[in-house]
Amino acid sequence: MYKIENFEIYTTHQRKRAIEDLYKRSTLALSVMSLFAFNSPASFAMNEEEDMKSHVKASYGAIAKSQKPCFSCSSKGCDEGQDKPSAKEYSIGLGYSEQELEESVGADLGLGCGNPGAIASLKEGEIVVDLGSGGGFDCFLAAKKVGSLGKVIGVDMTPDMIELARANALKRNYTNVEFILGEIENLPLSDSSADVIISNCVVNLSPNKEAVFREAARVLKRGGRLAISDIVTTTELPEEIKGNIELYTGCITGATKLDKLKSMMEAAGFGEINIDVKEDSRSFISKWAPGSNAEDYIASAYIYATKLQ
């Protein structure tokens, strides 16, 4: 906190540095806040994108370091003392089976909003990419399904998440899973190299969703499948939610309207698009940021499509 009265005891040099620091911080805060004052576009200017990604990285880096499950895609939801369901209750509510939870004990940070593996119809030998792989939970479940002839690649931009996922893979002796540091708007993978792309509660966090779908289409083979669980808006978000960076990192503010999502996917080259909104997800979303009433405006959805060309 900067108090003007404290300037009394500063030397001229200290005062100059404090003013410069205050200016830098307020410019960053204003530029981030101003992003949300307008209609939550699907993409932002380059420096604004970087500001938003820094917030997201800081938030998920802290979660990776703490290694404590959140059971909410929300930094607010990770707060101690919140009324939260048990780990198992939360993940079963997202659509995981008891067997899946047992198979990946300890890797579930509870940061998802569904179970993309449930709609991906993974087969033995397939190459799978997980966008925003976090601690690796969905990758490990996919690795069992594709077997030793297949491979799963998790991509995440937060170094601490990649470190955690690699440690989890070592602990579990997975040899068909790899974790790569990178951004989903610029995937570090070659063209037409994957059969399936999965993702769990990550696309909403991207300030450039058009680029995410373009990259997904580039990396998928022709006829390849996109199977995502993510947050969508079902009603226009109110201004107080749009302007809240904490709710952005918590998978609320960055949600996209269904028609916009569909047109971005079509423009990227996807067809057979199916977006299935899960009305019952509103009950777990209500615990993400209590008091915000976010559940009245957003819901979790299963998003499925195939690459046409």
Ligand SMILES: C[S@@+](CC[C@H](N)C(=O)[O-])C[C@H]1O[C@@H](n2cnc3c(N)ncnc32)[C@H](O)[C@@H]1O
């Ligand atoms: C809500 S968590 C979900 C993690 C994981 N999918 C799960 O369900 O446990 C979001 C993850 O996506 C990553 N992420 C967010 N934006 C990203 C981006 N633009 N590029 C790559 N990773 C991103 C974060 O670092 C974080 O690990």
